[in-house]
Amino acid sequence: MALIEADKVVIEFPIYGQKHQSLKRTMLHAATGGVLATDSRDHVVVRALDGVSLTIREGDRIGLVGHNGSGKSTLLRVFAGAYEPVSGSIQVQGSVASMLSITLGLDPEATGMENIFLRAALMGVSGARTREMLEEICDFAELGDYINMPIRTYSSGMSMRLAFAISTSVSSDILLMDEWLSVGDATFSEKAARRLNVLVDSAKIFVLASHDATLVNRICNRLITLEHGRIVADER
Amino acid sequence: MPGVMVASRMQRAFSDVFLGLRNVRMWHMLAWQEIRQRYRRSVLGPFWITISTGCLVAGMGPLYSKLLNQPTGEYFTYIAVGLVLWQLMSGLISDCCQAFINAEGFIKQIRLPLSLHVLRVVWRHALMFAHNSLIILLVMVFAPPPLHWSLLTSAAAFVVLLVNALWVGLMLGMVSARFRDIPQFINSLLQVGLFLTPILWKIEMLGEHRWFALINPIYHFMEIIRGPLMGAEVSAMSWAVVGAVTFFGWIITMLAFSRFRARIAFWV
Numbered sequence: 001m002a003l004i005e006a007d008k009v010v011i012e013f014p015i016y017g018q019k020h021q022s023l024k025r026t027m028l029h030a031a032t033g034g035v036l037a038t039d040s041r042d043h044v045v046v047r048a049l050d051g052v053s054l055t056i057r058e059g060d061r062i063g064l065v066g067h068n069g070s071g072k073s074t075l076l077r078v079f080a081g082a083y084e085p086v087s088g089s090i091q092v093q094g095s096v097a098s099m100l101s102i103t104l105g106l107d108p109e110a111t112g113m114e115n116i117f118l119r120a121a122l123m124g125v126s127g128a129r130t131r132e133m134l135e136e137i138c139d140f141a142e143l144g145d146y147i148n149m150p151i152r153t154y155s156s157g158m159s160m161r162l163a164f165a166i167s168t169s170v171s172s173d174i175l176l177m178d179e180w181l182s183v184g185d186a187t188f189s190e191k192a193a194r195r196l197n198v199l200v201d202s203a204k205i206f207v208l209a210s211h212d213a214t215l216v217n218r219i220c221n222r223l224i225t226l227e228h229g230r231i232v233a234d235e236r
Numbered sequence: 237m238p239g240v241m242v243a244s245r246m247q248r249a250f251s252d253v254f255l256g257l258r259n260v261r262m263w264h265m266l267a268w269q270e271i272r273q274r275y276r277r278s279v280l281g282p283f284w285i286t287i288s289t290g291c292l293v294a295g296m297g298p299l300y301s302k303l304l305n306q307p308t309g310e311y312f313t314y315i316a317v318g319l320v321l322w323q324l325m326s327g328l329i330s331d332c333c334q335a336f337i338n339a340e341g342f343i344k345q346i347r348l349p350l351s352l353h354v355l356r357v358v359w360r361h362a363l364m365f366a367h368n369s370l371i372i373l374l375v376m377v378f379a380p381p382p383l384h385w386s387l388l389t390s391a392a393a394f395v396v397l398l399v400n401a402l403w404v405g406l407m408l409g410m411v412s413a414r415f416r417d418i419p420q421f422i423n424s425l426l427q428v429g430l431f432l433t434p435i436l437w438k439i440e441m442l443g444e445h446r447w448f449a450l451i452n453p454i455y456h457f458m459e460i461i462r463g464p465l466m467g468a469e470v471s472a473m474s475w476a477v478v479g480a481v482t483f484f485g486w487i488i489t490m491l492a493f494s495r496f497r498a499r500i501a502f503w504v
Contacts, residue, residue: 012502080345082344082346082347084498084501098345098346104342104345105341107269110272110273118265118269121262122346127261
């Protein structure tokens with residue numbers, strides 16, 4: 001059973017150390033970004049999400065669209081459990097795989113092999129399970145003997161390939177993605193897209209934040225438009 | 237219903253600490269990775285921790301024993317244990333201020349118990365202490381303490397110290413994430429702390445001004461570990477102070493942590 005239920009979720013970032021009086025006047029009506037306001041103690045706050053309510057059920061393929069700073073990434077982080085709402089509530093049922101930052105936790109001084117274990121641990125995969133998946137991950141990343149070299153010796157494309165191979169090795173109920181992941185050269189990116197599609201298909205809920213309208217229309221069956229931290233359209 | 241909210245907040249704070257503690261694999265991995273990262277490609281690796289502390293003890297020991305007119309043997313043990321413990325405590329306090337700030341990437345991207353970031357720091361220092369404890373062992377080979385069951389209380393006291401490190405880390409990590417002047421302030425205090433705490437000198441040397449050391453909680457933490465290793469009896473007062481600090485420290489920390497835990501992601 002996978003379900004995401006958000007009820008009037010508000011996320012506010014306090015901005016400290018700003019001369020808030022002037023900032024408040026000049027930026028309150030800015031075209032992009034969350035709504036700037038002041039809280040009860042007169043701190044400047046950015047209201048990144050302003051009362052977001054929605055229910056996401058199994059089978060939903062959500063496309064989150066909106067301008068820069070409309071709250072897409074913040075909403076993804078709320079779903080991932082990194083941010084807790086200032087007010088309102090969020091309920092997430094099912095295992096969550098977050099592709100928000102696939103290189104998070106990689107240690108440049110450690111070898112590719114060591115990094116597989118590091119990254120897998122962060123994803124909540126046990127050591128025994130990681131050992132089982134090791135061969136498959138190495139095969140997919142196509143790094144050959146480089147897998148036993150520190151990843152600081154890798155090209156950026158190579159470390160992305162490794163990060164991608166690890167992050168996409170486990171399927172989950174809920175898959176969150178900030179922009180479609182595209183890695184490597186032409187042949188590899190084709191292979192990567194196939195793997196990603198399988199992962200998306202196996203997820204019960206998929207949420208993709210993207211600026212790419214054609215992509216979103218192709219993959220998603222429900223389009224949610226955010227503006228200034230509010231949902232302005234929710235179309236199926 | 238504010239009462240219900242406070243209760244569930246407290247519950248979440250406790251489960252954060254509990255889940256963090258349970259994830260031994262993760263904090264051990266991250267702590268050990270950090271140590272290895274620092275010493276990678278150096279031949280002696282983490283044993284540089286031992287060597288650098290060894291240099292400190294070897295340099296300060298003879299000098300201060302002459303300056304303060306102390307018999308070399310016993311005083312050397314005193315200063316070696318004191319300096320090793322000071323390195324542990326000051327390092328812990330200083331790094332705990334950065335526990336959440338340095339974990340910004342993790343905190344903003346994935347759901348992990350926040351206590352895990354503190355445990356990682358505490359455990360890293362425990363591992364570094366393990367390297368440094370070789371110095372204590374070495375000194376004790378040359379000046380063996382009287383074998384007594386009270387030596388075991390040293391080990392227990394060390395565990396008590398780590399239990400306290402966890403609340404100190406949660407508290408300092410939280411306050412420092414919100415007020416960025418705190419780490420600077422703490423570091424200034426720590427610099428002078430080495431001289432204000434009885435490490436190079438002994439409390440007896442203060443004569444009638446003993447109170448100056450007695451009001452320093454760090455002294456009591458040091459005493460419950462160092463005392464038995466020196467073959468000295470630890471005063472009940474030191475254990476009482478440590479007990480009170482542990483008890484009230486955890487209460488205040490859990491109150492603050494339950495109140496502000498969810499805000500930390502927005503502060504870092």
